[in-house]
Amino acid sequence: MGTQIHLKEVTLTRDKRLLRVAQKMSVSRNLAALQVHAAVPMPPGSKQGVVDLRKLNTEELRCIKPSDNTVNPFANMKIQDSSFLDEIDDRSNCAKCSKSRKYFCYTCYVPLPCIAERIPSLQLPFKIDIIKHPREIAGKSTAVHAAVLCPEDVTIYTHPALPDYSTHTNDVVLIFPEKGAMGVKELLHPLGPPSQKRPRPHLPFSKVVFIDCTWNQTRRIYCDERVRGLRCVELDQHETLFWRYQRGKPKTYLATIEAIYYFLVEVHNATATTPYHGEYDDLLFFFKFMYEKIHSQYDPDCLRAYKDL
DSSP states (O other): OOOOOOOSSOOHHHHHHHHHHHHHHHHTTOOOEEOOEESSOOOTTOOTTOEEGGGOOHHHHHTEEOOTTSOOTTTTSOOOOOGGGGGOOSOEEOTTTOOEEBSEETTTTEEOTTTTTTSOOOOOSSEEEEEEOTTSOGGGOTHHHHHHHOTTTEEEEETTSOOOGGGOTTTEEEEOOOTTOEEHHHHHGGGOSOOSSSSSOOOSOSEEEEEESOGGGHHHHHTSHHHHTSEEEEOOOOOOOOOSOOTTOOTTSOOHHHHHHHHHHHHHHHHOSSOOOSTTGGGGHHHHHHHHHHHHHSOGGGOGGGSOO
16 A cells, blocks of 8 residues: 555645655555645546645646745735746746846846736836946845846846946945944935825936945945945835845845845835835746745745744
């Protein structure tokens, strides 16, 4: 007789781990079955609540859902469905540089042709420059997400090749938590509250600069004379969902795409006459997809980035 594994409620991470065990057992002609919350019809001959994973095709396996007890931090956001990205198994060539990539090219900042028409595209109320540390790995940087999703408004530079902002200190601000940095509300305070005659006040800046690197590398860029003279703006406290662990740093140290997103939301809330309704949520399109992918493959309780500091 084969072996049966009965579980009442398991997380998606544990499902995948047990699935690998089940596949190994099937090679030796053992029957492995898991009791999971499945969004697929029960195969003929299966006991109620027990699914024989060997009898499910690839699409049915993808429909297996974790317990409803799991928390989705993006549940209340208006982010375009990214499930079609799961259908992409192979890498393909970038239309510009012809290098092998998946989803998007992190050197040309363009989506691959196979998804170019299916991803969101955003227009921002101001321009954004991102200064990347030369040792920051481009393929792991979330700054690329912004350049791919907002091609008309986001530009990425690699230090030391960057513009000289020292002559534009009046209309350029730097998002950096330096001592004495002002908050978004303080930055926008001279504008006064929005009114019916002036529903969207003219912003006191035309460009915002973000630094993209680990927090231990930020000083090299911040101390550059071309950047040093910019007004520094600090965001409100937000906890990161980023999966890359940074030793000794608090959870309020955000990934670059998170910082861009929260700055846009804070500016909107401080200047618009209507509440925020997800206008910039699609900035987290790739971030959400990769967050969910990481959490489906690894147990979040074992990831150092999500342990209490």
